[in-house]
Amino acid sequence: MKKKFIVIGGGAAGFFAAINAAELNPEIEVLILEGSNKVLQKVKVSGGGRCNITHACFTPNELIEFYPRGKKELRGPFHQFMTGDTMEWFENRGVPLKIEDDNRVFPESNSSQTIIDCFLDSAKNAGVKVQTSTRVEAVEKNEEKFVIKTASEDFIADYLLIATGSNAKVWSMLEGFGHTIVEPVPSLFTFNIYDNRIKDIPGISVPKATVKVIGSKLGAKGPLLITHWGLSGPGILKLSAWGAVELYQKGYSFEIEVNWLSTNPETVLNILKSVKKEQAKKQVIVRSAFAEIPKRLWEQLVVASQISSDTQWAQLSNKELENLANQLAKCTFKVSGKSTFKDEFVTAGGINLKEIDFKRFESKLHKNLFFAGEILNIDAVTGGFNFQNAWTGGWIAANAVSTL
Structure with missing residues (x-):
């Protein structure tokens, strides 16, 4: 029987992790659960509708300086998956990119829809299933597996990644798992x-x-x-x-x-x-x-x-x-x-970084529980840096899951 990898959250980090896990190990069944009726909505409005996917800073020690929270923790991960890797990932999937004068990186199309279409096509080609309008009500542990409870049905996962961003309800669930939540406050x-x-x-x-x-x-x-x-x-x-x-x-x-x-x-x-x-x-x-x-x-x-x-x-x-x-x-x-600031909803706060193994973006408290994106107490200044955190976390988590 195939192992099941479930991603809670149909945003940038969630899609990136799901696609890469499915591509790296086709023997894993991958499912994205999204509470709203649409996915990738923050990607759609980011960068004024153009999607500033990353920043043309190619040295990890320089890149971490743009992160008020997460600077120390991201140094190692950025050596595994950096801005150049992000650009190559999209360009290999038929998305030509451009670097603007201020070093922000955008699709040449100047449209975030290009990035959304790339994710949707890549997910479909990799066999990732996406289920919208499926709001998670609770997450429980049953021996080595995770039980994800929704209003309509329960899902069982061998590996679970939570990438719901700044979500107070999910944070509250994770407190029940023993995780510490740093109080969220607006950042940008x-x-x-x-x-x-x-x-x-x-x-x-x-x-x-x-x-x-x-x-x-x-x-x-x-x-x-x-x-x-x-x-x-x-x-x-x-x-x-x-x-x-x-x-x-x-x-x-x-x-x-x-x-x-x-x-x-x-x-x-x-x-x-x-x-x-x-x-x-x-x-x-x-x-x-x-x-x-x-x-x-x-x-x-x-x-x-x-x-x-x-x-x-x-x-x-x-x-x-x-x-x-x-x-x-x-x-x-x-x-x-x-x-x-425009539609850039960024917060400081989230899961205490001391409780995360950043070699895998995995919980130190629960094996096979992973996190990526702004659910962690990581945030950055404007310019594509918050997305880069999402790509790096999603990639590393996907690699960890694909080798289990």
Whole structure:
């Protein structure tokens, strides 16, 4: 009789594990159980509907730096299955890929449907069965086998992989199995800020800003985007990921300091003093003194420095110069809440990583129980890194199952 491998969760990690297990060992019967009536829905909306499948970073020691949680644990797994392996996997299945300027990797089609079709075709060709609208109510252990109870029927598995992402009900089930769950909190989010300096200039961005949480060690550098609700962009998202737990504990109410130029405040002040001499007769508000600062943002920062619109550079007092330098390099904002970043629903939290054997992505508490994806307390910044964690975990778990 064939051994049965059941995957709970019809998302990226679940499909990847199921397909690879079936291809590596055709003697295993593979079944995916999905609670909703559709599979791969997060893949569909990811990357703005284009599916950012991974990131063109090909060194494990560099790649792990993008994971606020899971950095240490993923070092070994990334030596087994990396970003280059992911790209080869898809291209071997007829999905041409492209690397964009920011090193994010997308299908050339610019459509997540290409990835979904690849999974569905590969699953069908490998003999993987997919059963939707089958919500798991409970999981029990019967000697060496797992009993998966649903509203319609029970399933028996020799090997079980759970890849349900951030699912409170499944986490609760796993606590019954003795696993410890790290409380989930949002990871990728933007900052809600109500401030006259940015209220009327949504869409404005700066290429290389530094953001710090005042009274904390948290900080990040990267492009910043002004939105209708506050601040976003890679710099903010990076900060939200690394500060996920601490910012949650603050109730998303805190102050940040923005250095729009990522330049030492004293250096900024000295540059302003030089501009004062060079453009003495010109009005301060007319033209930004820094190429990195868009004109509309410059105007708002000049006004916030209490410099009138008709003031010429030569007329600036030392106090006004200091005010302007502070607005550019030590600009403080009050954050009052957060907003979800597009459709990137990423959380910090999940199964305690100390309870996982990362050579196999297997539970240390229960033999033949595997996990992959965001059900574990692993998350990353935006850019394809969360998917890479899913591919790596799914691949390693599939290899472990296929050799049992």
